[in-house]
Every structure is written in structure tokens, then in C-alpha cells.
Amino acid sequence: MDYFNEYIQEVRDAKTLADCDYILGKVALLDSEIDEIEDSVKTQIERINIWRESRITSIEKQKQYFLPSLHAYILSTEKKTVTLVNGSLVIRKQQDEIIIDDTDAVISDGRFTKEKVSVSVDKSKLKQYLLETGEVIDGVTINSREPKFSYKITY
Numbered sequence: 001m002d003y004f005n006e007y008i009q010e011v012r013d014a015k016t017l018a019d020c021d022y023i024l025g026k027v028a029l030l031d032s033e034i035d036e037i038e039d040s041v042k043t044q045i046e047r048i049n050i051w052r053e054s055r056i057t058s059i060e061k062q063k064q065y066f067l068p069s070l071h072a073y074i075l076s077t078e079k080k081t082v083t084l085v086n087g088s089l090v091i092r093k094q095q096d097e098i099i100i101d102d103t104d105a106v107i108s109d110g111r112f113t114k115e116k117v118s119v120s121v122d123k124s125k126l127k128q129y130l131l132e133t134g135e136v137i138d139g140v141t142i143n144s145r146e147p148k149f150s151y152k153i154t155y
Contacts, residue, residue, distance in 0.1 A: 071149045087153040097143040098127060105139030112137075 014020045074082050074089040082089040100121055106112055112126040113119050126140070136142055 067149075067151075070151060074149065085154070087151055090150045090152070091147050092150070093147045094145045097145055098123060098130070099141045099143055100139060101141050102139035106137065109137055109139070 014023055070089055071091075074091050080091055100106055100123075103121060106121045106126070107119055112122050112129065114122040114125070126137075130136065130140075130142070
């Protein structure tokens, strides 16, 4: 057995301050190795994440190139759903988005409030009123939304 291994055997049961200091130095070196490994892992993860973002961005751009054609096709059929071998195309009407521009004005109207601990706008009551009467009250803007296009891939 060489001198180093003999010494390690001897200090395994640290009996002196010098033995403890030697072992602590070895532990510090091992901690340093662990830190190097962790730093390397972080660097590799950052590189992988950059690569992933780059690839996904590129693929998303390619996908966005094809989707308008599919959207245009289903619009031309005037169907809500088109089933294909690789999946399906779907077009669904979306509800108009109600944007409360001035909450205080809607609350002061009084017809579209509900009380909890605080007073807020009752959107379902407001929506029902808007649908029934067509009257857009102060503090509200109606934002019409285009029908929503989606697709589903069949594997």
C-alpha cells in the first residue's frame, strides 16, 4: 500500500486536529468538484434551452405558414368541422368579449351589479341585457371576435 492510502486509513478515525483539518480539506475538494459538476450542468441546461427555444421558434414559424391555408379551406366549405385522415379542422363562433372600460359608470347604472363584500359588475346579467336589447350602456365596449379556428391531429 502506498503512503497516501496508509495515511487515509490512519486518519479515517480522526484523532488529532491535524487529521480533522486534512479530512476537512479533502471534503472541501470534493465539494469543489460537486460545484464544478453543478456549474457544468447549468451551462449545458442553458445551452439546451437556447437550442430548444430556437428550434421551437423555427418550427412554429413553419406551422404558421401552413395554418392560414387550412383556415381558408374550412371557411370556403362553410362547414363547422372537416374530418381528414390526419385530423380535423374546426371553426367555432366565439362569444363577443365584453370590456368594462369604466367600472364605476356601469356600477352607477345599478342594473348590472351584484353584491358580495364589494360591489362589482354582474357580467352575465349585463350580457343578457345587451343581447336582449342591443343597447350598449356607458362604460361598456363590445369587442366582436372572429370565429375561432382550431385543428386536431390524429395519430
